[in-house]
Amino acid sequence: MNKSIILVGYMCVGKTTIGRDLAKLMNRTFYDLDWYIEERYHTKVSQIFAEKGEAHFRDLERRMLHEVAEFENVVLSCGGGTPCFFDNIDYMNQVGEVFYLKASxxxxxxxxxMSRGERPLLKDKTPEQLQQFVTEQLAQREPFYSKARHIVDVNVLDSFDKIKFVTQDIANAIG
Known part of the structure:
Protein backbone atom coordinates (compact mmCIF):
# COMPACT_ATOMS: atom_id res chain seq x y z
CA MET A 1 0.00 0.00 0.00
CA ASN A 2 1.23 3.48 -0.82
CA LYS A 3 1.11 5.77 2.17
CA SER A 4 -1.00 8.88 1.97
CA ILE A 5 0.78 12.17 1.40
CA ILE A 6 -0.66 14.65 3.87
CA LEU A 7 -0.13 18.41 3.69
CA VAL A 8 -0.52 20.53 6.82
CA GLY A 9 0.08 24.18 7.62
CA TYR A 10 -1.68 27.44 8.26
CA MET A 11 -4.39 28.80 5.97
CA CYS A 12 -3.23 30.28 2.66
CA VAL A 13 0.18 28.57 2.57
CA GLY A 14 -0.62 26.68 -0.64
CA LYS A 15 -1.79 23.28 0.64
CA THR A 16 -4.56 22.94 -1.94
CA THR A 17 -2.55 24.32 -4.87
CA ILE A 18 0.49 22.18 -4.12
CA GLY A 19 -1.70 19.19 -3.26
CA ARG A 20 -3.49 19.29 -6.61
CA ASP A 21 -0.21 19.61 -8.51
CA LEU A 22 1.43 16.86 -6.47
CA ALA A 23 -1.48 14.47 -7.01
CA LYS A 24 -1.33 15.10 -10.76
CA LEU A 25 2.44 14.66 -10.86
CA MET A 26 2.34 11.42 -8.86
CA ASN A 27 -0.84 10.02 -10.43
CA ARG A 28 -2.74 10.04 -7.15
CA THR A 29 -6.18 11.25 -6.13
CA PHE A 30 -6.35 14.64 -4.43
CA TYR A 31 -8.61 15.36 -1.48
CA ASP A 32 -9.05 18.60 0.42
CA LEU A 33 -10.39 17.59 3.85
CA ASP A 34 -12.69 20.63 4.18
CA TRP A 35 -14.15 19.99 0.72
CA TYR A 36 -14.58 16.31 1.56
CA ILE A 37 -16.53 17.23 4.71
CA GLU A 38 -18.68 19.68 2.76
CA GLU A 39 -19.47 17.05 0.11
CA ARG A 40 -20.29 14.36 2.67
CA TYR A 41 -22.52 16.58 4.79
CA HIS A 42 -23.84 18.91 2.07
CA THR A 43 -22.96 21.87 4.29
CA LYS A 44 -20.21 24.50 4.25
CA VAL A 45 -17.59 24.22 6.99
CA SER A 46 -18.43 27.80 8.05
CA GLN A 47 -22.08 26.76 8.48
CA ILE A 48 -21.12 23.73 10.61
CA PHE A 49 -19.02 26.06 12.80
CA ALA A 50 -21.89 28.56 13.10
CA GLU A 51 -24.68 26.06 13.74
CA LYS A 52 -23.00 23.31 15.75
CA GLY A 53 -19.84 24.92 17.14
CA GLU A 54 -16.13 24.25 16.82
CA ALA A 55 -16.11 21.16 19.09
CA HIS A 56 -18.64 19.42 16.86
CA PHE A 57 -16.72 20.38 13.73
CA ARG A 58 -13.39 19.17 15.15
CA ASP A 59 -14.89 15.78 16.02
CA LEU A 60 -16.38 15.49 12.54
CA GLU A 61 -13.06 16.58 11.02
CA ARG A 62 -11.19 13.89 13.01
CA ARG A 63 -13.56 11.17 11.81
CA MET A 64 -13.30 12.30 8.18
CA LEU A 65 -9.49 12.50 8.47
CA HIS A 66 -9.42 8.86 9.56
CA GLU A 67 -11.69 7.93 6.67
CA VAL A 68 -9.79 9.71 3.89
CA ALA A 69 -6.31 8.87 5.19
CA GLU A 70 -7.14 5.18 4.80
CA PHE A 71 -7.69 5.57 1.05
CA GLU A 72 -4.80 4.39 -1.12
CA ASN A 73 -2.71 6.62 -3.39
CA VAL A 74 -4.01 9.93 -2.10
CA VAL A 75 -2.69 13.41 -1.50
CA LEU A 76 -4.64 15.02 1.33
CA SER A 77 -4.70 18.73 2.12
CA CYS A 78 -5.88 19.37 5.69
CA GLY A 79 -7.47 22.43 7.23
CA GLY A 80 -5.13 24.69 9.18
CA GLY A 81 -6.41 23.46 12.54
CA THR A 82 -6.66 19.75 11.75
CA PRO A 83 -3.26 18.71 13.18
CA CYS A 84 -3.88 20.66 16.40
CA PHE A 85 -6.77 18.63 17.83
CA PHE A 86 -7.07 15.18 19.36
CA ASP A 87 -4.17 12.96 18.29
CA ASN A 88 -4.57 14.01 14.65
CA ILE A 89 -0.92 14.84 13.92
CA ASP A 90 0.30 11.59 15.49
CA TYR A 91 -2.28 9.64 13.50
CA MET A 92 -1.25 11.42 10.28
CA ASN A 93 2.38 10.49 10.89
CA GLN A 94 1.36 6.84 11.36
CA VAL A 95 -0.61 6.54 8.13
CA GLY A 96 1.18 8.92 5.81
CA GLU A 97 4.09 11.07 4.85
CA VAL A 98 3.26 14.41 6.44
CA PHE A 99 4.60 17.67 5.01
CA TYR A 100 4.35 20.92 6.95
CA LEU A 101 4.17 23.81 4.49
CA LYS A 102 5.80 26.45 6.66
CA ALA A 103 5.37 30.19 6.08
CA SER A 104 6.00 33.32 8.13
CA MET A 114 -4.86 37.92 -2.41
CA SER A 115 -7.18 35.10 -1.35
CA ARG A 116 -10.71 35.07 -2.72
CA GLY A 117 -12.03 32.52 -0.24
CA GLU A 118 -14.09 33.62 2.75
CA ARG A 119 -12.46 32.79 6.06
CA PRO A 120 -14.95 32.98 8.95
CA LEU A 121 -12.24 33.25 11.62
CA LEU A 122 -10.86 36.38 9.95
CA LYS A 123 -14.05 38.24 9.14
CA ASP A 124 -14.43 41.82 10.41
CA LYS A 125 -10.81 42.14 11.59
CA THR A 126 -8.78 45.29 10.96
CA PRO A 127 -5.36 44.80 9.35
CA GLU A 128 -3.74 45.20 12.79
CA GLN A 129 -6.11 42.70 14.41
CA LEU A 130 -5.56 40.30 11.52
CA GLN A 131 -1.78 40.48 11.90
CA GLN A 132 -2.01 39.88 15.66
CA PHE A 133 -4.47 37.01 15.20
CA VAL A 134 -2.37 35.24 12.54
CA THR A 135 0.88 35.70 14.49
CA GLU A 136 -0.62 34.38 17.75
CA GLN A 137 -2.51 31.48 16.20
CA LEU A 138 0.49 30.41 14.13
CA ALA A 139 2.62 30.39 17.31
CA GLN A 140 0.01 28.20 19.07
CA ARG A 141 -0.16 25.76 16.15
CA GLU A 142 3.57 25.57 15.40
CA PRO A 143 4.29 22.77 17.94
CA PHE A 144 1.72 20.57 16.20
CA TYR A 145 2.81 21.45 12.66
CA SER A 146 6.45 20.84 13.56
CA LYS A 147 5.70 17.19 14.37
CA ALA A 148 5.38 16.54 10.62
CA ARG A 149 8.16 14.34 9.24
CA HIS A 150 8.97 16.86 6.52
CA ILE A 151 9.09 20.66 6.72
CA VAL A 152 8.94 22.66 3.50
CA ASP A 153 9.62 26.41 3.46
CA VAL A 154 6.90 28.00 1.32
CA ASN A 155 7.84 31.62 1.96
CA VAL A 156 9.19 31.63 -1.61
CA LEU A 157 5.85 30.83 -3.28
CA ASP A 158 5.32 33.94 -5.33
CA SER A 159 5.06 32.36 -8.77
CA PHE A 160 3.77 29.22 -10.47
CA ASP A 161 7.34 28.19 -11.27
CA LYS A 162 8.21 28.14 -7.59
CA ILE A 163 5.05 26.16 -6.79
CA LYS A 164 6.11 23.56 -9.36
CA PHE A 165 9.59 23.50 -7.80
CA VAL A 166 8.18 22.86 -4.29
CA THR A 167 5.81 20.23 -5.68
CA GLN A 168 8.71 18.44 -7.35
CA ASP A 169 10.75 18.60 -4.13
CA ILE A 170 7.93 16.92 -2.20
CA ALA A 171 7.54 14.24 -4.89
CA ASN A 172 11.30 13.59 -4.76
CA ALA A 173 11.19 13.23 -0.97
CA ILE A 174 8.58 10.49 -1.35
CA GLY A 175 10.66 8.69 -3.95
Whole structure:
Protein backbone atom coordinates (compact mmCIF):
# COMPACT_ATOMS: atom_id res chain seq x y z
CA MET A 1 0.00 0.00 0.00
CA ASN A 2 1.23 3.48 -0.82
CA LYS A 3 1.11 5.77 2.17
CA SER A 4 -1.00 8.88 1.97
CA ILE A 5 0.78 12.17 1.40
CA ILE A 6 -0.66 14.65 3.87
CA LEU A 7 -0.13 18.41 3.69
CA VAL A 8 -0.52 20.53 6.82
CA GLY A 9 0.08 24.18 7.62
CA TYR A 10 -1.68 27.44 8.26
CA MET A 11 -4.39 28.80 5.97
CA CYS A 12 -3.23 30.28 2.66
CA VAL A 13 0.18 28.57 2.57
CA GLY A 14 -0.62 26.68 -0.64
CA LYS A 15 -1.79 23.28 0.64
CA THR A 16 -4.56 22.94 -1.94
CA THR A 17 -2.55 24.32 -4.87
CA ILE A 18 0.49 22.18 -4.12
CA GLY A 19 -1.70 19.19 -3.26
CA ARG A 20 -3.49 19.29 -6.61
CA ASP A 21 -0.21 19.61 -8.51
CA LEU A 22 1.43 16.86 -6.47
CA ALA A 23 -1.48 14.47 -7.01
CA LYS A 24 -1.33 15.10 -10.76
CA LEU A 25 2.44 14.66 -10.86
CA MET A 26 2.34 11.42 -8.86
CA ASN A 27 -0.84 10.02 -10.43
CA ARG A 28 -2.74 10.04 -7.15
CA THR A 29 -6.18 11.25 -6.13
CA PHE A 30 -6.35 14.64 -4.43
CA TYR A 31 -8.61 15.36 -1.48
CA ASP A 32 -9.05 18.60 0.42
CA LEU A 33 -10.39 17.59 3.85
CA ASP A 34 -12.69 20.63 4.18
CA TRP A 35 -14.15 19.99 0.72
CA TYR A 36 -14.58 16.31 1.56
CA ILE A 37 -16.53 17.23 4.71
CA GLU A 38 -18.68 19.68 2.76
CA GLU A 39 -19.47 17.05 0.11
CA ARG A 40 -20.29 14.36 2.67
CA TYR A 41 -22.52 16.58 4.79
CA HIS A 42 -23.84 18.91 2.07
CA THR A 43 -22.96 21.87 4.29
CA LYS A 44 -20.21 24.50 4.25
CA VAL A 45 -17.59 24.22 6.99
CA SER A 46 -18.43 27.80 8.05
CA GLN A 47 -22.08 26.76 8.48
CA ILE A 48 -21.12 23.73 10.61
CA PHE A 49 -19.02 26.06 12.80
CA ALA A 50 -21.89 28.56 13.10
CA GLU A 51 -24.68 26.06 13.74
CA LYS A 52 -23.00 23.31 15.75
CA GLY A 53 -19.84 24.92 17.14
CA GLU A 54 -16.13 24.25 16.82
CA ALA A 55 -16.11 21.16 19.09
CA HIS A 56 -18.64 19.42 16.86
CA PHE A 57 -16.72 20.38 13.73
CA ARG A 58 -13.39 19.17 15.15
CA ASP A 59 -14.89 15.78 16.02
CA LEU A 60 -16.38 15.49 12.54
CA GLU A 61 -13.06 16.58 11.02
CA ARG A 62 -11.19 13.89 13.01
CA ARG A 63 -13.56 11.17 11.81
CA MET A 64 -13.30 12.30 8.18
CA LEU A 65 -9.49 12.50 8.47
CA HIS A 66 -9.42 8.86 9.56
CA GLU A 67 -11.69 7.93 6.67
CA VAL A 68 -9.79 9.71 3.89
CA ALA A 69 -6.31 8.87 5.19
CA GLU A 70 -7.14 5.18 4.80
CA PHE A 71 -7.69 5.57 1.05
CA GLU A 72 -4.80 4.39 -1.12
CA ASN A 73 -2.71 6.62 -3.39
CA VAL A 74 -4.01 9.93 -2.10
CA VAL A 75 -2.69 13.41 -1.50
CA LEU A 76 -4.64 15.02 1.33
CA SER A 77 -4.70 18.73 2.12
CA CYS A 78 -5.88 19.37 5.69
CA GLY A 79 -7.47 22.43 7.23
CA GLY A 80 -5.13 24.69 9.18
CA GLY A 81 -6.41 23.46 12.54
CA THR A 82 -6.66 19.75 11.75
CA PRO A 83 -3.26 18.71 13.18
CA CYS A 84 -3.88 20.66 16.40
CA PHE A 85 -6.77 18.63 17.83
CA PHE A 86 -7.07 15.18 19.36
CA ASP A 87 -4.17 12.96 18.29
CA ASN A 88 -4.57 14.01 14.65
CA ILE A 89 -0.92 14.84 13.92
CA ASP A 90 0.30 11.59 15.49
CA TYR A 91 -2.28 9.64 13.50
CA MET A 92 -1.25 11.42 10.28
CA ASN A 93 2.38 10.49 10.89
CA GLN A 94 1.36 6.84 11.36
CA VAL A 95 -0.61 6.54 8.13
CA GLY A 96 1.18 8.92 5.81
CA GLU A 97 4.09 11.07 4.85
CA VAL A 98 3.26 14.41 6.44
CA PHE A 99 4.60 17.67 5.01
CA TYR A 100 4.35 20.92 6.95
CA LEU A 101 4.17 23.81 4.49
CA LYS A 102 5.80 26.45 6.66
CA ALA A 103 5.37 30.19 6.08
CA SER A 104 6.00 33.32 8.13
CA UNK A 105 3.10 35.46 9.38
CA UNK A 106 4.12 38.11 6.82
CA UNK A 107 3.87 35.62 3.94
CA UNK A 108 0.53 34.33 5.22
CA UNK A 109 -0.87 37.87 5.50
CA UNK A 110 0.31 38.61 1.96
CA UNK A 111 -1.39 35.44 0.66
CA UNK A 112 -4.56 36.22 2.65
CA UNK A 113 -4.77 39.64 1.00
CA MET A 114 -4.86 37.92 -2.41
CA SER A 115 -7.18 35.10 -1.35
CA ARG A 116 -10.71 35.07 -2.72
CA GLY A 117 -12.03 32.52 -0.24
CA GLU A 118 -14.09 33.62 2.75
CA ARG A 119 -12.46 32.79 6.06
CA PRO A 120 -14.95 32.98 8.95
CA LEU A 121 -12.24 33.25 11.62
CA LEU A 122 -10.86 36.38 9.95
CA LYS A 123 -14.05 38.24 9.14
CA ASP A 124 -14.43 41.82 10.41
CA LYS A 125 -10.81 42.14 11.59
CA THR A 126 -8.78 45.29 10.96
CA PRO A 127 -5.36 44.80 9.35
CA GLU A 128 -3.74 45.20 12.79
CA GLN A 129 -6.11 42.70 14.41
CA LEU A 130 -5.56 40.30 11.52
CA GLN A 131 -1.78 40.48 11.90
CA GLN A 132 -2.01 39.88 15.66
CA PHE A 133 -4.47 37.01 15.20
CA VAL A 134 -2.37 35.24 12.54
CA THR A 135 0.88 35.70 14.49
CA GLU A 136 -0.62 34.38 17.75
CA GLN A 137 -2.51 31.48 16.20
CA LEU A 138 0.49 30.41 14.13
CA ALA A 139 2.62 30.39 17.31
CA GLN A 140 0.01 28.20 19.07
CA ARG A 141 -0.16 25.76 16.15
CA GLU A 142 3.57 25.57 15.40
CA PRO A 143 4.29 22.77 17.94
CA PHE A 144 1.72 20.57 16.20
CA TYR A 145 2.81 21.45 12.66
CA SER A 146 6.45 20.84 13.56
CA LYS A 147 5.70 17.19 14.37
CA ALA A 148 5.38 16.54 10.62
CA ARG A 149 8.16 14.34 9.24
CA HIS A 150 8.97 16.86 6.52
CA ILE A 151 9.09 20.66 6.72
CA VAL A 152 8.94 22.66 3.50
CA ASP A 153 9.62 26.41 3.46
CA VAL A 154 6.90 28.00 1.32
CA ASN A 155 7.84 31.62 1.96
CA VAL A 156 9.19 31.63 -1.61
CA LEU A 157 5.85 30.83 -3.28
CA ASP A 158 5.32 33.94 -5.33
CA SER A 159 5.06 32.36 -8.77
CA PHE A 160 3.77 29.22 -10.47
CA ASP A 161 7.34 28.19 -11.27
CA LYS A 162 8.21 28.14 -7.59
CA ILE A 163 5.05 26.16 -6.79
CA LYS A 164 6.11 23.56 -9.36
CA PHE A 165 9.59 23.50 -7.80
CA VAL A 166 8.18 22.86 -4.29
CA THR A 167 5.81 20.23 -5.68
CA GLN A 168 8.71 18.44 -7.35
CA ASP A 169 10.75 18.60 -4.13
CA ILE A 170 7.93 16.92 -2.20
CA ALA A 171 7.54 14.24 -4.89
CA ASN A 172 11.30 13.59 -4.76
CA ALA A 173 11.19 13.23 -0.97
CA ILE A 174 8.58 10.49 -1.35
CA GLY A 175 10.66 8.69 -3.95
Missing amino acids: PETILQHLS
